[in-house]
Amino acid sequence: MAAEMRFEHEFTVEVPLEQAWQALADADALAASLPDAQLRPVDGVHTGRIQLDASRNLSCEATITAVDQDEDEHVATVTVHGRQVQGPAIGSAVLRSRLSEQDSATKVSLTAEVLTTGHDPGNGFQEGARRIFEAVAEGLERRAKERPPAMAARTAPAPLGQPPAPVPGAAPVAAQGSWLERASAQKRRVGGAVGLVIAAVVLRRMRRGRRRRF
Secondary structure, three states: OEEEEEEEEEEEEOOOHHHHHHHHOOHHHHHHHOOOOEEEEEOOEEEEEEEEEHHHOEEEEEEEEEEEEEOOOOEEEEEEEEEEOOOOOEEEEEEEEEEEEEOOEEEEEEEEEEEEEOOOOOOOHHHHHHHHHHHHHHHHHHHHHHOOOOOOOOOOOOOOOOOOOOOOOOOOOOOOOOHHHHHHHHHHHHHHHHHHHHHHHHHHHHHHHHHHHO
């Protein structure tokens, strides 16, 4: 039996558009929102097992791939391909996230187009797909709310000719100076060491001379 399904969900989060986009645009967001999933990320592709219905022991081996990220329109498209574990059913889904700015908040519209085939009408495949979509929508909403904004630069640009302001809590670092100043300092250190060696040699010779006279 083949079945086509379409699911839709909308929510609004009180975060700026770019922050929500960073949280939801890639396949990692979808993979992290799947309940009871065992997925392994490799080169941006997540593969593993997804639980459709634990009560019926219904699960599938799935592959999740990000296929498009339109940063201008803020539309991200992710595909999911799955095959039933110990069963003949196969399915695929295209999940799109469309983000739009609403004052200081962000509206997120999710759609999923699902195509399945090879399963029995009463085995819970369709119900499982709907339940997973709703769980993913809740997970994406939670991710968009909880993910902190990108860290701002910790140091402001210093005026020309002045060293940058120290980072709060960081250990102080001595100024290095120019290469000429560093070379002069090194020369002074080397010269001092050489002077100590010469003084030690002269003192040793003076002591030897006194022993010979006596």
